[in-house]
Amino acid sequence: MTTLLGPIGSALNKRGLTLAMALVLFALVAAPLATILVQTLYPSSAAWGDVLASRLSNNLFVRPTINTMIIGLGVAAGCVLLGGFLAWLVVMTDIPGRPAIAFMATLPFMIPSFATALAWGTVFRNGRVGGGGGLLEGLGFAVPDWLSWGMTPTIVVLIAHYYALAFTVIAAALATVNGDLVEAAQMTGASRKRILFGIVLPVVTPAIIAGGSLAFAGAVSNFAAPALLGLPVRMQTLSTRLFGMIEIGQTERGYVLAILLIGISAIFLGLGNRMLSGRRSFATIGGKGAKPRRFALGNARLPLTMAAWVICILTTILPILLLVAASLAPSSLALFSDWTLHYWIGDSNPAFARGQPGIFHNPQLLSALTTTLILGASVALAANIIGILIAVALTRQKVPIMSNLVSQLSFLPMLLPGIAFAAAYIALYGAPIGPLPALYGTKLLLALALTAAMLPFAVQTGRATVSQISGDIDEAARMTGAGFFRRLGAITLPLAARGLAAGLLITFVNVIGDLAITILLYTPTSPLLAVLSYSYASDGFHQFANAVTLVILIISMLATGAATLLRGRRRQSFT
Amino acid sequence: MISLDKITKSFGNSNAVSDVSFSVPEGSFLVLLGPSGCGKSTMLRMLAGLDQPTSGKMQFGDTLVADGEVGLSLPPADRNAGLVFQSYALWPHMTVAGNIEWPLKVAKLPTEARRARVLEAMEMLGIERLANRYPGEISGGQQQRVALARMIAPRPKVMLFDEPLSNLDATLRVEMRFELLKVHAATGATAVYVTHDQVEAMTMATHVAVMNNGRIEQFDAPDRLLAEPASAFVAGFVGTPAANLIPIENGMWFGTMPDPLLRDHSGHAMVRAEQITLADEEGLRTFDAVLAEVVPMAGRFLVTGIVNGIRITAVSDHVARPSGKLHFRLPAAPAAIFDKQGTRIS
Numbered sequence: 001m002t003t004l005l006g007p008i009g010s011a012l013n014k015r016g017l018t019l020a021m022a023l024v025l026f027a028l029v030a031a032p033l034a035t036i037l038v039q040t041l042y043p044s045s046a047a048w049g050d051v052l053a054s055r056l057s058n059n060l061f062v063r064p065t066i067n068t069m070i071i072g073l074g075v076a077a078g079c080v081l082l083g084g085f086l087a088w089l090v091v092m093t094d095i096p097g098r099p100a101i102a103f104m105a106t107l108p109f110m111i112p113s114f115a116t117a118l119a120w121g122t123v124f125r126n127g128r129v130g131g132g133g134g135l136l137e138g139l140g141f142a143v144p145d146w147l148s149w150g151m152t153p154t155i156v157v158l159i160a161h162y163y164a165l166a167f168t169v170i171a172a173a174l175a176t177v178n179g180d181l182v183e184a185a186q187m188t189g190a191s192r193k194r195i196l197f198g199i200v201l202p203v204v205t206p207a208i209i210a211g212g213s214l215a216f217a218g219a220v221s222n223f224a225a226p227a228l229l230g231l232p233v234r235m236q237t238l239s240t241r242l243f244g245m246i247e248i249g250q251t252e253r254g255y256v257l258a259i260l261l262i263g264i265s266a267i268f269l270g271l272g273n274r275m276l277s278g279r280r281s282f283a284t285i286g287g288k289g290a291k292p293r294r295f296a297l298g299n300a301r302l303p304l305t306m307a308a309w310v311i312c313i314l315t316t317i318l319p320i321l322l323l324v325a326a327s328l329a330p331s332s333l334a335l336f337s338d339w340t341l342h343y344w345i346g347d348s349n350p351a352f353a354r355g356q357p358g359i360f361h362n363p364q365l366l367s368a369l370t371t372t373l374i375l376g377a378s379v380a381l382a383a384n385i386i387g388i389l390i391a392v393a394l395t396r397q398k399v400p401i402m403s404n405l406v407s408q409l410s411f412l413p414m415l416l417p418g419i420a421f422a423a424a425y426i427a428l429y430g431a432p433i434g435p436l437p438a439l440y441g442t443k444l445l446l447a448l449a450l451t452a453a454m455l456p457f458a459v460q461t462g463r464a465t466v467s468q469i470s471g472d473i474d475e476a477a478r479m480t481g482a483g484f485f486r487r488l489g490a491i492t493l494p495l496a497a498r499g500l501a502a503g504l505l506i507t508f509v510n511v512i513g514d515l516a517i518t519i520l521l522y523t524p525t526s527p528l529l530a531v532l533s534y535s536y537a538s539d540g541f542h543q544f545a546n547a548v549t550l551v552i553l554i555i556s557m558l559a560t561g562a563a564t565l566l567r568g569r570r571r572q573s574f575t
Numbered sequence: 576m577i578s579l580d581k582i583t584k585s586f587g588n589s590n591a592v593s594d595v596s597f598s599v600p601e602g603s604f605l606v607l608l609g610p611s612g613c614g615k616s617t618m619l620r621m622l623a624g625l626d627q628p629t630s631g632k633m634q635f636g637d638t639l640v641a642d643g644e645v646g647l648s649l650p651p652a653d654r655n656a657g658l659v660f661q662s663y664a665l666w667p668h669m670t671v672a673g674n675i676e677w678p679l680k681v682a683k684l685p686t687e688a689r690r691a692r693v694l695e696a697m698e699m700l701g702i703e704r705l706a707n708r709y710p711g712e713i714s715g716g717q718q719q720r721v722a723l724a725r726m727i728a729p730r731p732k733v734m735l736f737d738e739p740l741s742n743l744d745a746t747l748r749v750e751m752r753f754e755l756l757k758v759h760a761a762t763g764a765t766a767v768y769v770t771h772d773q774v775e776a777m778t779m780a781t782h783v784a785v786m787n788n789g790r791i792e793q794f795d796a797p798d799r800l801l802a803e804p805a806s807a808f809v810a811g812f813v814g815t816p817a818a819n820l821i822p823i824e825n826g827m828w829f830g831t832m833p834d835p836l837l838r839d840h841s842g843h844a845m846v847r848a849e850q851i852t853l854a855d856e857e858g859l860r861t862f863d864a865v866l867a868e869v870v871p872m873a874g875r876f877l878v879t880g881i882v883n884g885i886r887i888t889a890v891s892d893h894v895a896r897p898s899g900k901l902h903f904r905l906p907a908a909p910a911a912i913f914d915k916q917g918t919r920i921s
Contacts, residue, residue: 180664189652203667
């Protein structure tokens, strides 16, 4: 093991890499979190009192927390139901077009939640908060407030975004129970219902809990959906409240809310983990008999197929089409008439949208586009390089305590709501630290925060890569006497390149679709696309917001498609 | 006890099992033996009731359990049969005792009877101490015992095994063969056992059905398979070592050594390893081979040489000379002759 990396390995001493990575993680993850806690307690802990026990606490804490919890639980339940239903259809039944449904069901997660929220508005918006109604009002329906704004649309939009998570997790678990385990139960003469409740559900329960708690954590930390759909009617969640506090300069109160949000998210992820512990070893032994048995749907086949496709199309293609139409139609009431490219390429014209030029004539857009692309690329690169280094440190060097610390810290950002994490970055790097200048308002701060937020995923990718470096394949090459760099070029890179490239692309997509972190940390002089879209939307310029969102979507889809291609081919040729 | 009449199973246009008929008496131990893809697992799944035959009839005792023509197929539970899966298929969320008890619960046995049955099954397999453990916490061999206990607890009249030992290491496999036979003897049930390992077939079976391409090549007792193989396939598949199949052409060994006993036949002649002797030098009825390997076995040696790309094995009392050249001597007569299609002629 000690000569695994040859010259490089001997250059770094046995603990050097782990120590270096621990320092990096301290600066990127631990220090901001510690600072945010310290700043709410010192020099004064009055902010805690303001938030938790004062005349303000009902507005600051109680109501937003209740709303956050309702959203979290509602979204978790909805995601488990919807994702579980699709997973059941795809894995256990003879529904036609299973691969296509399985592919479609993983896509919504790649569409930023503010895109889905904007698409919701194009249909269900009513004129109550100005900016004109949506498609339904245009058709003459009076859309009630509860359907236009607030809790219901927020929950629906977030379910449409996060059910893909639950689907992936539950489908994987169902695939292991299907086959022998079910047939063994059939042999006993148990009824279908009894097999479902006695065997299938208990075995899949850990996955259901995992999928539900992931959806919960995602929903409570989401900023875009409650901000776009809830804020206009003053529905506050912890994340929108936190954003508001920091915007108006009450940063300590904002930090307290951030800590509370982290706490809620952590409690639920912890509960999920608790319920899972001890049951995780549900490994089953493979056998040739484990081919999936498809349960014949019979008469229900057609309606269920339709239901599956309706869900998939409603959550993937339809929102995109609605955004396209809404970016072309001058009147939000008539999405499909008088289409014009004005909002995309038109010159400033006082008759249109109070003189706003089309997005491609907006100098801000072009600068936002380049900023977004450069930021996305550099964060993806930085996160994945650190990810690989951490993976190497974790597999090669076993330093007591330190290795464990590095591993825990690198996965911590996954549990942290983005907006709370961004608040922590303001707390630490907003003011000068010794000789270092204040970073608040610089792109560097944004890049650092995003890099830290992407670390858990990057470390995963890194581990997959490193496992290839250190496995039998590499040892086989070492036996031939090939040196480290020869092996790197001839064996490791060709094998790992596709996976690494796919990992880079996915990180890139996550960065350019992020709003929770960027909304707090962007630089006013050169905002990012997501922020631009959000500010257009909050100013009531929906066509422009939709157009900008589409630009993000197109870039995301290209990158996701490329990543899928890279992964797909790799899978075919190496397994 | 089990009788099959012209059972056929097709998937699309291809037949996984074609026209299989046989019957075995109660209490017998039938092994379905064949290479992978020969249709033996499909046969077992039809016996279990997990698959339905396309045509043909299947009877357990006096009960008609499946009839392809009228689409009859009794569900698994109504056949009084139990199945042990290759993967064991233990339910991971139930303890060992829970796994054994669940089928009894489904069968609506009263609590007292269930407890007694579970205990009895666990005692028979020596796993009482594992009762409260989960499948993920015990070893592969122990999981195999749990799977067996779960199968026998409802006291099925027919016990089905789908390559149950293939996930175990060699030592455990020998041990579990013995356990299986013990369970079979204690229950008196009829067993059907699928394997591709001819040693398992030879050591455990009362009846063997050798399958190839969805058909039964030979249905016989194990010793009969060795003594009188019905086809070249069977001759080359069973036995340790399997018999040599030497190509013959127009009555000549290897197409070059004429022998009146071969009577102008073309195809293969079966010569058992113990019939071939090692000669010190070339002579009458000898042929040359290049030494491939020498395997010591029970105080003797299996000497394998290669002639025209064909492996020929002989049993010898001493190790061959290390020169690499061998002289094999043919016996006075071949044990059997098969034609080019593999059918036995004499």
